[in-house]
Amino acid sequence: MNKIALVTGATGFVGSYLVKRLVQEGWQTHIICRTDSSIPAFVEFDDVIKHFYDGATDSIIQIVADAKPDVVFHLASLFLSQHETKDVDALIQSNILFGTQLLDAMRVNNVRNLINTGTSWQHYNNEDYNPVCLYAATKQAFEALLEYYVQACEFKAITLKLFDTYGPNDPRPKLFYLLNKAAKTGQPLDMSKGEQLIDLVHIDDVVEAFIIASQRLLDNKVTRNESYAVSSNNPIPLRELVELYAKITEQTINVNWGARDYRYREVMQTWIKGNEIECWTPRISLVDGMQKIFVNI
Numbered sequence: 001m002n003k004i005a006l007v008t009g010a011t012g013f014v015g016s017y018l019v020k021r022l023v024q025e026g027w028q029t030h031i032i033c034r035t036d037s038s039i040p041a042f043v044e045f046d047d048v049i050k051h052f053y054d055g056a057t058d059s060i061i062q063i064v065a066d067a068k069p070d071v072v073f074h075l076a077s078l079f080l081s082q083h084e085t086k087d088v089d090a091l092i093q094s095n096i097l098f099g100t101q102l103l104d105a106m107r108v109n110n111v112r113n114l115i116n117t118g119t120s121w122q123h124y125n126n127e128d129y130n131p132v133c134l135y136a137a138t139k140q141a142f143e144a145l146l147e148y149y150v151q152a153c154e155f156k157a158i159t160l161k162l163f164d165t166y167g168p169n170d171p172r173p174k175l176f177y178l179l180n181k182a183a184k185t186g187q188p189l190d191m192s193k194g195e196q197l198i199d200l201v202h203i204d205d206v207v208e209a210f211i212i213a214s215q216r217l218l219d220n221k222v223t224r225n226e227s228y229a230v231s232s233n234n235p236i237p238l239r240e241l242v243e244l245y246a247k248i249t250e251q252t253i254n255v256n257w258g259a260r261d262y263r264y265r266e267v268m269q270t271w272i273k274g275n276e277i278e279c280w281t282p283r284i285s286l287v288d289g290m291q292k293i294f295v296n297i
């Protein structure tokens with residue numbers, strides 16, 4: 001019998017690659033989208049069962065009842081590196097309320113296996129808990145809520161804490177997108193001094209961590225909320241990363257180093273205290289991964 005997955009955040013960068021892999025591996029895959037979600041053009045979601053969420057807990061209860069998943073993969077999130085007061089409601093709604101509605105829908109439907117997605121940004125200055133920003137604090141708050149379901153309702157959970165991710169077809173306006181734009185237009189790019197460390201993990205390695213985590217749940221190896229770091233173990237200073245990108249793409253990028261201040265609570269050192277999930281290690285080196293994506297762009 002096919003295993004059944006229910007994925008939130010499936011239309012996002014990580015979620016869309018995860019869904020692709022789950023379908024390839026024969027999982028019957030259900031996704032929860034918002035009514036205005038846009039499905040990325042590069043992903044075939046034909047083999048996926050789509051459910052639409054209208055904000056009400058009842059609609060998620062019905063979705064979980066219909067899907068009857070063996071594992072729920074929870075990736076939906078609003079990411080903001082810094083927030084303004086107007087963002088508070090959306091951060092709480094996306095990162096706490098929606099996730100808790102999902103947990104309760106699982107409880108009601110007797111579904112107990114969850115993979116949750118956290119962030120290394122819960123660990124500013126390499127501390128056990130020090131959130132870089134309000135987004136990271138909402139991730140921690142959700143884990144605190146999840147703990148209730150683990151302790152009181154026999155949930156088995158794995159939280160995978162992601163660092164930076166990269167891969168082909170990345171629609172997010174992140175570093176490589178900006179560098180490519182600067183190279184194409186010739187416009188100078190103002191950046192900080194570039195001494196902060198960046199821990200980039202290839203999307204295929206990230207997805208592999210989710211697959212290994214799901215197997216760990218299905219094998220009944222989990223008794224609580226286990227938490228793991230999905231790190232390259234090989235962070236690189238931003239400045240070197242830009243140089244590497246320019247070399248691999250054979251582009252000239254005009255960067256004004258030091259023209260911008262570091263962000264408030266810039267992550268200069270990445271979190272190094274997390275453990276890797278058993279049987280997982282990053283396999284794609286940064287150079288290989290970047291070469292595959294960026295040669296001949």
Ligand SMILES: NC(=O)c1ccc[n+]([C@@H]2O[C@H](COP(=O)([O-])OP(=O)(O)OC[C@H]3O[C@@H](n4cnc5c(N)ncnc54)[C@H](OP(=O)(O)O)[C@@H]3O)[C@@H](O)[C@H]2O)c1
Nearest residue numbers: 009011012013014034037075076077078094119162164165
């Ligand atoms: N990628 C990274 O480098 C990284 C690093 C650390 C942690 N993470 C975590 O990993 C997970 C996946 O990250 P990602 O990069 O794939 O994220 P993404 O591309 O931004 O996608 C996140 C998805 O979450 C859903 N979502 C729910 N509420 C939202 C809201 N208010 N605003 C925007 N989207 C909302 C959206 O799907 P629908 O529209 O279909 O609902 C969206 O496609 C997230 O939990 C993120 O916090 C990612």
